[in-house]
Amino acid sequence: MPNVSRRTVLRTLGGAAALAAAPAPAEARAPRPPHDDDLGLLFDSTRCVGCRACTVRCREANSLPEDVKLVDGVPYDAPIDLNDRTLTVIKRTSDGADGAFVKAQCMHCADPACVSVCMLGALHKGERGVVAYDVSRCVGCRYCQVACPFNVPRFQWSSATPRIVKCELCRHRWREGKGAACAEACPREAVVFGPRAELRAEAHRRLEAEPGRYQGGVYGEREGGGTGVLVLSAVPFTAMGLPALGSEAVPALGETIQHGIYQGFVAPVVLFGALAWVTWRNRRAGGGGEGER
Amino acid sequence: MAHASVAPVGGPLLTRGTKLALFIAAVASVLVSVRLFTGLGPITALNDGFAWGIWKPLNVVTFTGVGAGALGLALVAHVANRGRHHPLVRSAVLTGAIAYTLAGISVLVDLGRWWSVWELVVPTRWNVRSVLLEVALCVIAYCAVLWLEVLPALLERWRDAPGARGRLAARVLPRMQRMFPFLLALAIVLPFMHQSSLGALFLFAPTKLHPLWYTGWLPALFLLSCLSMGFGAVIVVDTLTHLAWGRRRDVRLCSSLALVMAGLSFAFVALRVGDLATSGALRHVTGWRGVLFLVELGLFTYPAVRVLQRSYRENAGLLFWAAQLAVAGGALYRFDVYLGAFSPGLGWSYFPSLAELVFSLGLAAAGVALYVVAVKRLPILSGVAEPAERRQEAARLRAHA
Numbered sequence: 287m288p289n290v291s292r293r294t295v296l297r298t299l300g301g302a303a304a305l306a307a308a309p310a311p312a313e314a315r316a317p318r319p320p321h322d323d324d325l326g327l328l329f330d331s332t333r334c335v336g337c338r339a340c341t342v343r344c345r346e347a348n349s350l351p352e353d354v355k356l357v358d359g360v361p362y363d364a365p366i367d368l369n370d371r372t373l374t375v376i377k378r379t380s381d382g383a384d385g386a387f388v389k390a391q392c393m394h395c396a397d398p399a400c401v402s403v404c405m406l407g408a409l410h411k412g413e414r415g416v417v418a419y420d421v422s423r424c425v426g427c428r429y430c431q432v433a434c435p436f437n438v439p440r441f442q443w444s445s446a447t448p449r450i451v452k453c454e455l456c457r458h459r460w461r462e463g464k465g466a467a468c469a470e471a472c473p474r475e476a477v478v479f480g481p482r483a484e485l486r487a488e489a490h491r492r493l494e495a496e497p498g499r500y501q502g503g504v505y506g507e508r509e510g511g512g513t514g515v516l517v518l519s520a521v522p523f524t525a526m527g528l529p530a531l532g533s534e535a536v537p538a539l540g541e542t543i544q545h546g547i548y549q550g551f552v553a554p555v556v557l558f559g560a561l562a563w564v565t566w567r568n569r570r571a572g573g574g575g576e577g578e579r
Numbered sequence: 580m581a582h583a584s585v586a587p588v589g590g591p592l593l594t595r596g597t598k599l600a601l602f603i604a605a606v607a608s609v610l611v612s613v614r615l616f617t618g619l620g621p622i623t624a625l626n627d628g629f630a631w632g633i634w635k636p637l638n639v640v641t642f643t644g645v646g647a648g649a650l651g652l653a654l655v656a657h658v659a660n661r662g663r664h665h666p667l668v669r670s671a672v673l674t675g676a677i678a679y680t681l682a683g684i685s686v687l688v689d690l691g692r693w694w695s696v697w698e699l700v701v702p703t704r705w706n707v708r709s710v711l712l713e714v715a716l717c718v719i720a721y722c723a724v725l726w727l728e729v730l731p732a733l734l735e736r737w738r739d740a741p742g743a744r745g746r747l748a749a750r751v752l753p754r755m756q757r758m759f760p761f762l763l764a765l766a767i768v769l770p771f772m773h774q775s776s777l778g779a780l781f782l783f784a785p786t787k788l789h790p791l792w793y794t795g796w797l798p799a800l801f802l803l804s805c806l807s808m809g810f811g812a813v814i815v816v817d818t819l820t821h822l823a824w825g826r827r828r829d830v831r832l833c834s835s836l837a838l839v840m841a842g843l844s845f846a847f848v849a850l851r852v853g854d855l856a857t858s859g860a861l862r863h864v865t866g867w868r869g870v871l872f873l874v875e876l877g878l879f880t881y882p883a884v885r886v887l888q889r890s891y892r893e894n895a896g897l898l899f900w901a902a903q904l905a906v907a908g909g910a911l912y913r914f915d916v917y918l919g920a921f922s923p924g925l926g927w928s929y930f931p932s933l934a935e936l937v938f939s940l941g942l943a944a945a946g947v948a949l950y951v952v953a954v955k956r957l958p959i960l961s962g963v964a965e966p967a968e969r970r971q972e973a974a975r976l977r978a979h980a
Contacts, residue, residue, distance in 0.1 A: 367926075368627075369627070399783050399784075401706075402708050402709065402783065403708075403709055403710065403711055403780075403783050404706055404709060405699065405705075405706060405709045405711050405712040405715065406698055406699070406704045406705065406706060406712075407704070407705075407706040410706075423698070423704065424691075424692055424695070425690050425691070425692050425693070425695050425696055425698065425699070426690045426691020426692035426693070427689075427690055427691075427711060428630035428631065428691065429630075429709075429711050429780070429783075431627060431628075431630035432630055432631055432780075432783075432784055432787070433783040433784055435784075435785075435786040435787070437627065437628060437923055437924060437927075439627075440627050441627060441630060441691065442618070442691075443618060443619055443620030443625065443626070443627075444617070444618050444620040444621065445618045446615065446616055446617065446618050447692065448618055448619070448691040448692065449691075449692075527924070527925070529786045529924075530786075531786070536783070536785060536786075537708075537783050539782055539785065539795060540710065540779060540782030540783045541708060543779065543782060543795055543798065544710055544713075544776070544779050544782070544798075545708075547775075547798070548713075554768050554771075554772060557764075557767075557768050557771070558764045558765065558768045559764075560764075561658060561760075561763065561764035561767050561768065562760045562761050562763070562764035563760075564658050565657050565658060565759070565760040565763045565764060566760040568657060568658075568660040569759070569760065571660075
């Protein structure tokens with residue numbers, strides 16, 4: 287009896303081990319680097335004075351309703367975070383004098399996690415690197431929200447027909463020759479809209495002109511495989527709420543492992559064939575007995 | 580006939596227990612109908628940071644873990660060809676079919692734009708990079724496979740009926756037996772794929788999952804945990820049906836499965852601890868998440884060690900206890916990855932709303948009711964006493980009273 291049991295253990299474990307998703311990458315996936323003519327933003331935190339003109343103009347340009355809250359009976363349109371009607375918002379890193387302003391909006395990653403995980407491609411890399419949303423392909427699973435390291439996609443929780451809401455770099459205005467409304471509204475060139483190559487050049491020009499003003503280089507040049515939004519800051523990026531990402535794209539490890547297991551769908555097909563054959567042979571040998579199941 | 584002893588339990592369907600279960604399920608379905616009009620916000624505690632709440636780790640990932648007993652027994656009874664375990668197979672497959680169906684219903688209720696879910700089966704719309712798409716398609720397919728595996732029980736009941744149903748059953752049953760090896764292979768490959776991918780989902784949230792849980796081995800750990808808790812669930816269900824209907828059973832079948840369960844638990848613990856030790860993540864065993872981690876390891880290790888002792892695992896009561904702990908261990912690991920060890924950042928918090936809990940409870944209740952109804956009417960359970968025998972037993976009990 288113990289022998290039989292032990293054999294059962296071993297054979298079952300053997301099956302489990304066969305599947306074992308070895309994290310050793312079978313073949314690293316091709317990187318998806320940012321392109322020089324991808325459109326994006328440069329946000330220079332040291333120039334931002336927190337006027338929030340960007341938030342207001344964004345709301346107008348995207349025809350979004352106000353986010354009015356009553357404070358002591360007085361109405362304010364002053365959202366404190368991104369939400370289902372607010373695509374960009376200005377926050378503060380700390381309540382002290384050494385605090386800095388932070389602009390939150392979609393970072394338009396070159397190789398975004400939200401696009402990798404989206405089942406039907408509702409979130410996809412659109413024209414000129416923008417991370418675009420197509421509601422007709424969205425089933426509302428909200429995996430994009432789980433996967434986004436910047437917590438950008440927002441969901442219409444109080445709607446019976448909800449959609450995901452996020453910045454799309456005002457792509458609906460490009461045809462009119464206009465760029466992102468937030469950059470247009472900024473009075474101090476703290477927010478600049480343009481192609482990535484120009485934004486990078488401008489960021490480095492500012493860094494070199496006043497090196498003492500900044501710390502930490504340009505966030506988004508390499509972080510998370512590169513983001514369409516570049517950030518300059520006088521305080522550490524982590525203090526701004528930006529995640530500490532390596533130069534690897536966020537979905538790279540997951541895709542490498544997953545695509546390694548399923549490469550050419552060979553493993554599942556081989557496993558299927560082997561199992562069907564073993565089962566068929568076992569039944570012919572008559573061990574299991576006919577008629578069961 | 581390997582299942583000569585398999586028979587319907589019989590008896591009334593509407594007992595006090597099933598009525599209570601149906602009542603809870605009815606309350607839950609009222610909540611669902613409210614959600615159709617209000618959206619998810621008003622009845623759940625979900626938010627943009629915790630976009631997935633308790634329904635994912637409980638209704639989907641734990642229910643299907645319990646249902647993975649069907650996978651475990653497919654491996655033991657048909658691939659390793661331990662024919663003597665066949666008496667446990669039908670109950671496990673029925674449990675699996677019900678668990679996966681409930682998980683599917685839960686996902687449907689959780690989807691914001693549920694009416695467009697049919698698009699998932701249109702290949703031209705697929706994003707083949709999406710792990711969740713793979714999970715969704717596998718679960719849909721596996722659900723169908725499980726109900727196909729349950730089908731013979733219904734057909735066998737029909738076979739003896741006169742008329743069209745009997746003729747249909749007589750024609751379909753042999754065909755099902757011929758396609759059985761292919762069905763069974765699917766019934767192993769599909770859960771291998773999606774159970775491991777349920778872990779792979781969180782490979783895509785490297786900054787949000789605690790380092791004690793974030794590892795490239797997530798897919799393997801999810802597969803191992805579904806198997807260990809699946810075997811545990813088979814033992815739990817076998818014990819419960821024995822207690823409920825006084826059916827005869829061979830405890831040694833369960834005790835040998837407990838050894839398989841123990842082997843899987845040890846493999847899980849070895850992989851989990853070995854991986855954390857080599858990556859250096861063990862230094863993160865601090866705070867309340869460190870406690871969660873240790874409790875997890877305890878729930879995997881303790882029952883596995885205890886059932887190694889023959890006298891322990893052949894004691895039906897102790898074995899029942901060990902199996903429950905093993906199910907709890909698998910469930911806790913899965914809860915931790917989806918919620919306990921998941922943090923979207925400062926300022927976000929989540930605790931399930933009453934409505935979320937009631938919906939989960941309602942699903943579970945519906946599942947129990949469905950199982951009870953099925954085993955009362957279909958030949959699922961083995962060792963069921965003959966009606967005459969049972970009448971004698973009842974008479975004997977009455978005489979004593």
